[in-house]
Structures are given as C-alpha cells and as structure tokens.
Amino acid sequence: MTGTDVQKEAEDSGPSGYAAARLRLLTEEARSGPPRRAALAELTDDWLTGLFAAGAEGLRGASLVAVGGYGRGELSPRSDLDLLLLHDGSDTKAVAALADRLWYPVWDLGLDLDHSVRTPAEARKTAGEDLKVQLGLLDARHIAGDLGLTAGLRTAVLADWRNQAPKRLPELQELCAERAERQGELQYLLEPDLKEARGGLRDATALRAVAASWLADAPREGLADARRRLLDVRDALHLATGRATDRLALQEQDQVAAELGLLDADTLLRQVYEAARVVSYASDVTWREVGRVLRSRAVRPRLRAMLGGGKPAPERSPLAEGVVEQDGEVVLARAARPERDPVLPLRAAAAAAQAGLPLSLHAVRRMAATVRPIPTPWPAEAREQLVTLLGSGRPTVEVWEALEAEGLITRLLPDWERVRCRPQRNAVHLWTVDRHLIETAVRASEFTRRVSRPDLLLVAALLHDIGKGWPGDHSVAGEIIAKDVAARIGFDRHDVTVIANLVRHHLLLIETATRRDLEDPATVRSVAEAVGSPGTLELLHALTEADALATGPAAWSSWRGSLVADLVKRVSAVLAGDAPDDPEDAAPTAEQERLAIEAVATGSPVLSLRAQTEPPAGQEPSGDPEPLGVELLIAVPDQPGVLPAVAGVLAMHRLTVRTAELRSLTLPDGVDGSVLLLDWRVAAEYGSLPQAARLRADLVRALDGSLDIAGRLAERDAAYPRRRGVVAPPPRVSVHPAASRLATVIEVRSQDAPGLLFRIGRALEDASVRVRSAHVSTLGANAVDAFYVTGPEGAPLPGDEAASVARKLEETLRG
Numbered sequence: 121m122t123g124t125d126v127q128k129e130a131e132d133s134g135p136s137g138y139a140a141a142r143l144r145l146l147t148e149e150a151r152s153g154p155p156r157r158a159a160l161a162e163l164t165d166d167w168l169t170g171l172f173a174a175g176a177e178g179l180r181g182a183s184l185v186a187v188g189g190y191g192r193g194e195l196s197p198r199s200d201l202d203l204l205l206l207h208d209g210s211d212t213k214a215v216a217a218l219a220d221r222l223w224y225p226v227w228d229l230g231l232d233l234d235h236s237v238r239t240p241a242e243a244r245k246t247a248g249e250d251l252k253v254q255l256g257l258l259d260a261r262h263i264a265g266d267l268g269l270t271a272g273l274r275t276a277v278l279a280d281w282r283n284q285a286p287k288r289l290p291e292l293q294e295l296c297a298e299r300a301e302r303q304g305e306l307q308y309l310l311e312p313d314l315k316e317a318r319g320g321l322r323d324a325t326a327l328r329a330v331a332a333s334w335l336a337d338a339p340r341e342g343l344a345d346a347r348r349r350l351l352d353v354r355d356a357l358h359l360a361t362g363r364a365t366d367r368l369a370l371q372e373q374d375q376v377a378a379e380l381g382l383l384d385a386d387t388l389l390r391q392v393y394e395a396a397r398v399v400s401y402a403s404d405v406t407w408r409e410v411g412r413v414l415r416s417r418a419v420r421p422r423l424r425a426m427l428g429g430g431k432p433a434p435e436r437s438p439l440a441e442g443v444v445e446q447d448g449e450v451v452l453a454r455a456a457r458p459e460r461d462p463v464l465p466l467r468a469a470a471a472a473a474q475a476g477l478p479l480s481l482h483a484v485r486r487m488a489a490t491v492r493p494i495p496t497p498w499p500a501e502a503r504e505q506l507v508t509l510l511g512s513g514r515p516t517v518e519v520w521e522a523l524e525a526e527g528l529i530t531r532l533l534p535d536w537e538r539v540r541c542r543p544q545r546n547a548v549h550l551w552t553v554d555r556h557l558i559e560t561a562v563r564a565s566e567f568t569r570r571v572s573r574p575d576l577l578l579v580a581a582l583l584h585d586i587g588k589g590w591p592g593d594h595s596v597a598g599e600i601i602a603k604d605v606a607a608r609i610g611f612d613r614h615d616v617t618v619i620a621n622l623v624r625h626h627l628l629l630i631e632t633a634t635r636r637d638l639e640d641p642a643t644v645r646s647v648a649e650a651v652g653s654p655g656t657l658e659l660l661h662a663l664t665e666a667d668a669l670a671t672g673p674a675a676w677s678s679w680r681g682s683l684v685a686d687l688v689k690r691v692s693a694v695l696a697g698d699a700p701d702d703p704e705d706a707a708p709t710a711e712q713e714r715l716a717i718e719a720v721a722t723g724s725p726v727l728s729l730r731a732q733t734e735p736p737a738g739q740e741p742s743g744d745p746e747p748l749g750v751e752l753l754i755a756v757p758d759q760p761g762v763l764p765a766v767a768g769v770l771a772m773h774r775l776t777v778r779t780a781e782l783r784s785l786t787l788p789d790g791v792d793g794s795v796l797l798l799d800w801r802v803a804a805e806y807g808s809l810p811q812a813a814r815l816r817a818d819l820v821r822a823l824d825g826s827l828d829i830a831g832r833l834a835e836r837d838a839a840y841p842r843r844r845g846v847v848a849p850p851p852r853v854s855v856h857p858a859a860s861r862l863a864t865v866i867e868v869r870s871q872d873a874p875g876l877l878f879r880i881g882r883a884l885e886d887a888s889v890r891v892r893s894a895h896v897s898t899l900g901a902n903a904v905d906a907f908y909v910t911g912p913e914g915a916p917l918p919g920d921e922a923a924s925v926a927r928k929l930e931e932t933l934r935g
Contacts, residue, residue: 138167153352161193172264175221181208183265191259196355198364200232209239240273285333306396314354315366319396323403336409338402346398356380393541401525405481439471449480458491466505472519473512479522488526498610510561510578538589550672553588559670567662580622599624629664633683634897635906640860648694661688715755716785720793725819727754729812752802758794764881765822768829771875773810775802780896833875853930855922863892863908864917872903883932887925
C-alpha cells in the first residue's frame with residue numbers, strides 16, 4: 121500500500137481509519153528513519169485537519185498549530201502530540217467546543233497529548249514567562265485553519281526570541297547545564313536517556329534555538345546525521361517496547377539493535393555514543409561562542425567611547441611556536457603553517473591544556489585539513505608535547521576531545537580507533553574505554569612528583585587498556601600494542617620495555633593485594649619477578665592508583681591503598697635483596713598480642729572495635745582523613761568453625777565486610793596455646809554499629825553451638841525478600857596451586873550478599889579443611905575472596921582433593 125493509499129484510508133474512515141493507517145505505517149519494513157517520521161507527521165496532519173474542518177465549520181480566526189517535536193515533523197512511534205489551538209479571541213465559546221472536538225479523539229486513541237488554547241498575545245506572554253514554551257513555539261508549524269494567524273505568531277515569536285536573546289540564551293545554557301547534572305552524559309551511560317542526557321536530543325534542539333537567535337551558530341558538520349541517528353534509535357526503542365520512553369535500558373538494547381539491523385548491543389551503544397559526542401562537542405563550541413559574543417557586546421560601547429569609534433584589534437598573546445591566545449581561546453598564529461609543521465597539533469594542544477584554555481574550532485579544523493603526518497619514529501619534540509598534554513591535568517580532557525572531534529587523535533595514534541566510544545559493561549566503570557584512558561592520565565598527572573620517570577607513567581596510563589579493542593586478555597594484547605606505540609612515538613628500547621611491562625601488569629598490584637596472602641613469601645616473590653626493578657615498581661604503584669581512581673568510586677579507597685602500599689613495601693624489600701619474612705615469624709602488634717594472651721587465659725574470644733583513619737603507608741595525611749572503615753580485631757583460641765561463626769554473627773548484625781584477614785598468631789615465649797587472629801574492616805548496612813559486648817556474647821554462643829546462625833539468617837531472608845534486579849553471573853570457584861608453597865589457594869568470585877562469607881566458611885568447614893588465612897575484598901556488587909587452606913595436618917591439599925573442595929563450594933554457592 122502506498123503512502124497516498126494510507127492517507128486515503130485515514131480520511132475515509134475517521135479515527136479508526138487513522139489508527140489502522142498509523143499501525144500499517146509503523147509496521148512497514150521498507151520505510152524507517154526520517155521518511156517514516158515525515159510520513160507519520162503528514163498522516164497525523166491530515167487526520168487533524170479533518171477533525172478541525174468538521175469542528176470549525178463557520179468559525180473564523182482560529183488555527184491548529186504543531187509545536188515542539190511534532191512541529192519539526194519528528195514524530196516517533198510513541199511520541200506525544202504537541203498542539204496549540206490558536207484563536208483571535210472573537211468567539212471563545214466556539215473555540216472551546218472546537219477544542220473538545222480535537223482533543224477527545226486523540227485521547228480516545230490512547231495518544232499522549234500536550235495541548236493549549238491561546239490567542240497570539242497570550243502565547244507570546246506565556247513564552248516570555250516560560251522558556252520551554254518559547255522553545256516549543258520556535259518550531260511552530262501550521263496544520264489547519266487561518267494560515268495568516270499562524271504565520272503572524274511565528275514571525276512575532278522569532279522576533280521576540282532574537283530581541284531577547286542576550287537575556288534568554290544564558291537561561292537556556294543554565295537549563296542545559298542543570299539537565300546534564302541530573303541526567304549525566306549520554307556518551308558514557310550504560311542506560312542513557314536519549315533525550316535528556318547531555319549530548320541528547322534536547323541539546324540538539326537547544327542548538328537549533330541558538331541558531332534561530334542569529335547570535336551564534338553550531339558547527340554543522342555531522343550534527344544533522346547525529347540527530348538523525350539518535351531519533352532512529354528512539355524510534356526503534358518505541359517499537360521494541362511499545363512505550364513512550366527515551367531511556368535505553370540494558371534489557372532492551374539487543375532488541376533495539378536488531379530493530380536497526382545492527383550486530384549487537386555494543387554496536388548500538390557505540391553508535392549512540394558517537395552521535396552524542398558530536399552533539400556535546402557542538403554544544404561546547406556553540407556556548408563558548410555565545411559567551412564570546414555577549415561579552416563583546418557588553419564591552420563594545422565602552423571601547424567605542426574610549427577610542428572614539430572604530431573597531432579595536434583583538435589582543436593576541438603568544439603561547440608556543442605558532443600558537444597564540446585570542447579572546448579566551450587558543451588559535452594559530454598568523455605565521456603558522458600547519459602544512460609544514462607536523463608537530464603543530466600536539467604543540468597547540470599542549471599549550472592549550474597548560475593554559476587551561478579551549479582549542480579554537482577553526483584552529484583544529486585547519487590543522488586537520490592541512491597538517492602532514494608526524495615522521496616515524498616521532499621526533500623528540502612531538503613526544504615531549506604529548507607528555508606535556510597528558511600531564512596537564514583536568515584541562516587535558518576538553519583539549520583531547522577537540523582533537524578527537526576532527527579525527528586528529530586516530531591519525532596520531534591509529535590504535536585508538538578500536539577503543540574509541542567502546543562501552544564497558546561493568547557498573548564499576550564510569551566511562552567508555554577511551555575516556556577512561558584519558559581520565560587515568562589525568563589522575564596520573566597528580567602523581568608525577570612521586571616517580572622518577574613521569575613520562576613513562578603518563579604514556580602507560582594512556583595505553584594501559586588499549587588492548588580492550590582486541591579479543592582475549594586485554595593486558596596481553598595491550599602489551600603488544602603498547603610496544604608498537606611506544607616505539608613509534610620515539611622511546612628507546614629500554615623505555616619501550618618498561619611501558620609494555622606496565623601495561624601487561626597494570627592489574628597485578630591491586631589483584632594481589634586484595635586477593636592473596638601478603639604474608640606468604642611466594643606471593644611477594646612472584647610480584648617481584650613480574651615487576652623486575654624498583655623503578656618499574658614505583659611506576660606500577662602510581663599507575664595502579666591512577667587507574668583505580670579513574671574507574672569509579674567503588675574501585676579505590678584508603679584501605680585498598682593501604683593494602684597496595686603494604687605489598688609494594690614488601691616487594692621493594694625483595695627487589696633490594698631482602699627475603700620476605702615467613703608468615704609464621706610475623707611479629708604481632710602490641711594490641712594483637714594483648715588480645716591473644718587474654719583469649720588464651722579466658723579460653724574464649726576477645727575483641728576490640730575501633731574506627732581507622734590512618735592514611736596508607738607512604739602517603740601524607742590529609743586535612744580530613746578518609747575512614748578506612750571500622751576495624752574489628754578478634755582473637756580466638758584455635759578451634760574449628762571460627763570463620764563461619766564470626767562471619768555469621770556479623771551478618772546477623774547487618775555488618776558489611778569490606779576486607780577480612782584471618783591467620784594463626786605466634787604467641788610469646790612461655791604462653792601455651794594457639795590463637796587465631798581476625799583483623800577485619802566492617803561497616804553497618806544502616807544505623808549505628810552494635811556494641812562490642814553484644815558481638816562478643818553472640819560469638820561465644822555461635823562457637824559453642826547454642827546460636828543457630830543459619831536459622832536466624834534464613835528467617836530474616838524469608839521476612840524481607842530481596843527485590844529483583846539484574847541477574848548476576850553465577851559464582852566461580854577456582855584453585856591456584858602455584859600461588860603458595862605453604863597452602864592451597866582457593867579463590868571465590870561471586871555476587872556480594874549478606875551471609876556470603878558465612879556460607880563459604882561453613883562449606884569449607886564441612887569439607888574438613890583448615891583455613892590458614894583468608895583475604896576478602898568487595899568491588900561494587902562483586903566479592904573476590906581468597907582462602908589459603910590446608911588439610912588437618914597443616915599441609916597443602918593434593919590436587920584432586922583441592923579440585924573437589926572447589927567444586928563442592930561452587931555447588932553450594934550456586935544453590
């Protein structure tokens with residue numbers, strides 16, 4: 121059926137015919153995107169024109185006007201209809217009756233309607249009071265009735281907008297900024313709002329409004345295509361869900377991708393992110409131009425009075441060779457010749473970032489159009505300018521985005537294309553892969569005084585996740601890419617090896633510190649062998665912290681920093697030639713020894729509970745120390761069931777375990793007995809911490825068997841069922857036989873949940889293994905726990921027995 125046939129069906133059959141024709145149009149596979157949106161708007165126009173003609177018989181001085189998205193002809197399948205019934209005020213009773221004849225059929229079909237009835241004067245007054253109304257009227261389009269009335273309103277509204285632009289545009293900019301603060305940036309969100317987030321459809325509409333003011337204009341290259349792509353995704357989302365929604369939820373992304381003929385959800389997100397970047401960059405440039413024009417208008421009258429007329433020449437301050445500052449932007453000097461100066465883009469970018477100024481759009485486009493490739497390997501100046509750019513802190517982000525918007529980054533670093541706009545489906549990560557790499561460099565710039573080779577740190581920060589664009593382990597792939605990139609940008613063979621090693625092992629310190637027994641010499645020696653030298657260890661320590669800080673708030677804290685610093689201290693000793701202490705010889709602190717002696721004397725558990733605010737080793741204390749959590753120190757006479765008993769009591773009291781360490785303690789000479797020491801960091805899920813005396817009393821009962829922890833936790837779970845959420849991956853339990861020569865290391869990766877550590881501890885007890893030490897950490901919603909276990913005689917488990925224990929533990933957690 122042709123478009124003409126569809127319209128004829130709607131005209132012949134009234135509302136029911138419109139509904140059928142609308143449905144037919146939306147299910148046509150041959151028509152999608154802009155043609156479908158235009159056809160839907162035209163079909164709706166024809167239907168509403170018929171309703172208007174039937175209801176306005178004999179009425180003059182009235183018209184029906186589409187505004188907002190409908191006015192632009194951008195009707196998605198579930199878009200609401202933005203309508204204005206305009207009248208001259210001569211017959212308000214007839215206009216009210218006409219409104220009923222228009223609105224009720226729309227509601228009867230279940231369509232959302234945003235409607236108003238106003239005279240031109242009322243419409244202009246409301247627009248003057250409400251910026252959102254004025255923005256909608258800028259896209260006013262005549263549907264039916266008195267064309268002159270509509271044209272007069274449109275002309276008046278545009279004139280008002282242009283006259284009031286110096287006042288209204290700052291309001292619009294503030295509105296956009298507030299929305300961005302609430303909704304986040306579309307180009308980084310895993311479940312973005314296509315309309316409201318920064319870089320979305322609202323911002324694209326705001327750019328149209330700025331252009332309509334004649335005060336400034338947005339960069340047009342790619343903007344129309346980006347807007348079309350976002351609208352196409354919204355169309356597919358409406359069809360996939362059957363709802364008027366703009367949020368691209370995780371569970372609907374595969375279906376939306378299929379609707380658009382895309383490979384998968386990641387391909388969909390990448391296209392959305394690319395479109396959002398175009399809109400965001402255009403917004404930045406446009407609002408900067410608006411500010412420049414408004415400042416110029418404010419200053420010009422005073423300058424004219426002082427200079428007696430004439431136009432003053434703009435001030436230009438040199439920043440670097442071929443680069444100057446002009447009017448708050450970094451531009452090219454008049455003598456600059458990009459076609460003869462291949463290092464100019466990096467020099468201009470470094471100068472802009474160092475000055476904390478934006479790069480001029482014109483300058484970036486001129487360089488992108490004319491600059492020659494940098495020779496390979498890069499000259500020393502190019503490498504130094506890249507390092508300067510990466511070490512400039514927060515201004516690096518905006519400057520980097522300006523280069524990337526015009527394709528200069530991928531010309532400098534071709535491997536960047538694979539990580540550009542690549543989503544990370546991990547709730548811990550705030551950014552796409554490419555933005556995370558830049559954020560890591562920004563964070564690393566804060567640590568350049570801590571290392572002897574800040575250039576290697578900054579380049580490794582830029583490249584540490586570059587392998588995420590390739591299949592397999594991203595650290596292994598990244599090492600290969602980093603070697604190539606580092607050599608290409610001019611580092612010597614030794615420095616290339618260091619950078620590649622940093623990329624290969626950028627997760628080594630954090631994973632070892634939080635998942636392995638640092639008292640075990642094998643753990644420390646394995647890290648020392650991988651790192652190789654004190655200089656590389658120094659760099660890796662700084663890179664580890666920068667990477668975690670750039671990931672998100674769940675990836676780093678003071679207690680994680682203290683664990684990593686402790687590991688670095690031990691590895692440093694090994695690299696300096698000192699052997700690590702055997703864990704059995706580790707000396708207890710005075711408080712640990714006091715608690716242990718009291719536990720032996722009383723034959724029962726002894727504990728202390730206190731806040732921890734000391735900074736990690738090697739770091740200066742800040743003005744407001746960040747709490748490491750609350751330290752729970754427990755000494756218990758060695759006996760079966762300690763781990764599940766302690767974990768169960770904490771779960772009963774709704775205490776979340778952030779880290780947990782368990783080990784046997786060497787007692788002073790003359791003190792008989794064996795004591796287990798538990799040094800844990802805990803936090804209350806809500807409310808205040810329980811009293812230490814109450815915890816101790818429950819722990820005594822748990823150890824003597826009079827407290828049914830499993831029953832109590834089951835009763836609580838039954839009384840407060842958990843809400844449904846994202847289905848977590850199944851738990852995984854693995855054995856790491858080479859991780860220790862003194863024990864078998866069993867690692868558990870699972871969704872964190874109340875009572876998880878209790879279930880693990882009880883399962884290990886049931887398997888008749890002894891937990892020699894335990895190392896528990898949580899990252900967001902995930903728990904990563906390592907248990908060093910032995911048989912009853914204190915020796916590591918045989919391979920088949922270790923595998924059996926791991927298999928049974930995994931079955932328990934899955935159940």
